[in-house]
Amino acid sequence: xxxxxxxxxxxxxxxxxxxxxxxxxxxxxxxxxxxxxxxxxxxxxxxxxxxxxxxxxxxxxxxxxxxxxxxxxxxxxxxxxxxxxxxxxxxxxxxxxxxxxxxxxxxxxxxxxxxxxxxxxxxxxxxxxxxxxxxxxxxxxxxxxxxxxxxxxxxxxxxxxxxxxxxxxxxxxxxxxxxxxxxxxxxxxxxxxxxxxxxxxxxxxxxxxxxxxxxxxxxxxxxxxxxxxxxxxxxxxxxxxxxxxxxxxxxxxxxxxxxxxxxxxxxxxxxxxxxxxxxxxxxxxxxxxxxxxxxxxxxx
Numbered sequence: 464x465x466x467x468x469x470x471x472x473x474x475x476x477x478x479x480x481x482x483x484x485x486x487x488x489x490x491x492x493x494x495x496x497x498x499x500x501x502x503x504x505x506x507x508x509x510x511x512x513x514x515x516x517x518x519x520x521x522x523x524x525x526x527x528x529x530x531x532x533x534x535x536x537x538x539x540x541x542x543x544x545x546x547x548x549x550x551x552x553x554x555x556x557x558x559x560x561x562x563x564x565x566x567x568x569x570x571x572x573x574x575x576x577x578x579x580x581x582x583x584x585x586x587x588x589x590x591x592x593x594x595x596x597x598x599x600x601x602x603x604x605x606x607x608x609x610x611x612x613x614x615x616x617x618x619x620x621x622x623x624x625x626x627x628x629x630x631x632x633x634x635x636x637x638x639x640x641x642x643x644x645x646x647x648x649x650x651x652x653x654x655x656x657x658x659x660x661x662x663x664x665x666x667x668x669x670x671x672x673x674x675x676x677x678x679x680x681x682x683x684x685x686x687x688x689x690x691x692x693x694x695x696x697x698x699x700x701x702x703x704x705x706x707x708x709x710x711x712x713x714x715x716x717x718x719x720x721x722x723x724x725x726x727x728x729x730x731x732x733x734x735x736x737x738x739x740x741x742x743x744x745x746x747x748x749x750x751x752x753x754x755x756x757x758x759x760x761x762x763x
Contacts, residue, residue, distance in 0.1 A: 465490040465519060465527040472537040472576070479646050483544040486515040486537070490527035515540050529592035530580075531573045538572035539565065545652045560660035562621030567628030567661070568648070574607040574633060575641055586633070607633045613661050613692035628661050631691035632668075638683040647672045647684075665693025682720040705752075710735060724752035732757045 465488055476483050517536045519527035526532045542565055570588055578585045586608035590597070597604045605622060607629040617624050636644040651671035655664060665688045672684045688694045703722040711731040716722055717738045729735055729752065737748070737760075754760050 464530070465517075465533055468530045468533040469517070469537050472534050472541075472572075475576070475645075476541055476649065479642070479649055481541075481545060481649055483541055484515065486517055486540045486544075489516070489518045490525070492518045492520065515543060524592050524594060526589075526592040529589050531577050532589045532592040534573035534576045535569045535589065538569035541572070541649070542568060542652065545649060546655065558658065559619070559621055559624070561658060563617070563624035564628060564655075564659050564661055564664050565625075566622045567625030567632075568664075570605060570607055570625050571629040571632040571648070572645075574629060575636060575645060578636075579641070606630075611691065615692070617661070624661070627691050628664065628693070631665070631688050631693055634687040634690065635668075635684055638687065639680045643676070643680065647675060647680075650675060662693050662695075665691075666695075669694055669696065686720055722748055724748065727752040728755065729753065729758045729760060730755040734758075735760045737762045 469486070469488055473483060517540060519525060519532070519536075526536075573588060574586065577588075583590070586606045588605050588607070603620075603623065605626055607626065609616075609626045609630045611627045611630060613627050616627060632644060632648065647668060651664070651667040654667045654671065659667075669681070669684050669688060672680050685694060685696045689696060703716055703719050704725070705723065705727050706725040707727075709728045709730055710733055713734040713736075715736040715738065719737055722737055735754075735758070748762075752760075
């Protein structure tokens with residue numbers, strides 16, 4: 464199972480246009496090579512990624528039996544493999560900002576895959592491999608659908624801090640799709656530098672999105688990363704929902720990414736203005752609405 468999902472994850476990365484290095488996998492060994500500990504560990508050599516190792520311990524539920532755990536650990540290898548100075552990440556656990564980012568990256572990468580298989584509660588991580596651990600330490604259970612914000616929810620645990628980044632990325636993916644989000648994310652690794660942080664990675668992600676796709680996805684990237692405190696871009700974009708309403712007075716919606724009218728009637732001669740967001744230069748209107756005679760609906 465470990466080999467199957469490692470290969471599958473590698474094929475996904477290749478399909479995105481990247482060439483990860485190989486990795487040694489031991490599905491039945493603990494961190495020191497002995498089969499007496501449960502968990503999963505990824506190592507990188509101090510000289511680069513050629514000697515990367517992923518080890519899955521035994522005991523309780525073997526981590527190598529949990530596909531989400533496998534994708535998470537392989538994501539660490541991808542981090543190291545695609546980063547231009549891999550050795551700078553060798554002791555990343557000693558650096559809280561980098562550890563938080565790398566764990567959030569790996570959680571997102573695994574959860575993004577889990578969504579494709581319609582797994583139980585797709586926002587959860589390694590519920591099979593870490594079942595016993597989560598029973599003992601329920602406060603350490605991680606999810607990728609939190610509303611955690613930097614710096615308010617940033618603490619002393621890199622794994623838990625990573626939920627800020629992973630949740631922001633899942634929110635982006637929900638708007639622009641898995642392929643595009645993963646493509647932007649992996650491309651952005653090259654600009655992380657030797658001491659990245661959650662906010663710096665957020666800015667790198669937005670810059671990379673603009674470099675790859677122009678303004679096409681800027682609105683979605685900025686709005687979702689800003690919601691988690693990961694960018695200081697000046698604009699505050701909004702996804703506006705107008706439902707089950709009769710609008711009878713003039714209204715202006717400013718800097719809207721998307722606006723959804725659901726069972727809406729514009730009546731009694733109001734003027735409705737939608738101001739296109741300034742970065743992407745476009746606004747998407749979803750669902751249907753009715754404009755009564757004498758009223759106006761204008762997009763600027």
